[in-house]
Amino acid sequence: MMIARTLEELRAAREALGPVGFVPTMGALHAGHISLVNAAKADGLPVAASIFVNPTQFGPSEDFSRYPRDEQGDLDKLEAAGCDLVWLPSVDVMYPPKAATSIHVGGPALKWEGASRPGHFSGVATVVAKLFGQVRPAAAYFGEKDWQQVQVVSRMVEDLELPLRIVPVPIAREASGLALSSRNAYLSAPEHKAAPALYAALVHAAGDILAGKEVAATLQNARHALAKAGMVPDYVALVHANTLEPLAGFARPARLIAAAKLGAVRLLDNVPVG
């Protein structure tokens, strides 16, 4: 497995590989990230991954400085998964002092995570566009756990006519149903036990909506279920799966999305409806 820490090293490694599948990450890798590597390999592409904890997608009161970091552990996992190249840029490489460009995505970026975390998707879109420019992948693999992020990146790629495919990869879950996330490391043992209630509430709500129950009442029930499990719901919404616009009644393609605070941890999850 090649490791590039400078743009010169990255260029040399990219020339050696030809078209690649790309897995951008912020490290603290878990089985969900490895499923992205596996999806790229299944497409028959050599795999390039990046590890970069991107400061511009964290708000001032968020966890940038304490975000879990384990470079050697991550490299070991990527090597074991058969990754061909890891790109490990520094903050200076990604954001040189003279840089003056950032990307603003409207549409699917405006509500939900976009409203709760101002500036988050601009930080994501800017770093992802920059990584695409550096790595020049044929395809890039994103976990559906961050459903809205996948839609925002897909919109950006289409709008800017960037020459790559975005491949969404289904959510990897614990046996309990809890979606894998690097931030699950912050959960205490009792919180970890309570956390699967988020997925359970979404699955229940999806069933109710498909059974014809009223959407507003179903979402309210889901919020109650989260509160009963000790969470503070931020949003539980039925949305158009691509535009992220709220749906007052069931219409395809639909996705149920939710975010809730459990102790100090913000959990995200989503399920398809129909």
Ligand code: PAF
């Ligand atoms: O999903 C993530 O880990 C990050 O948002 C990403 C896509 C690597 C950009 O920093």
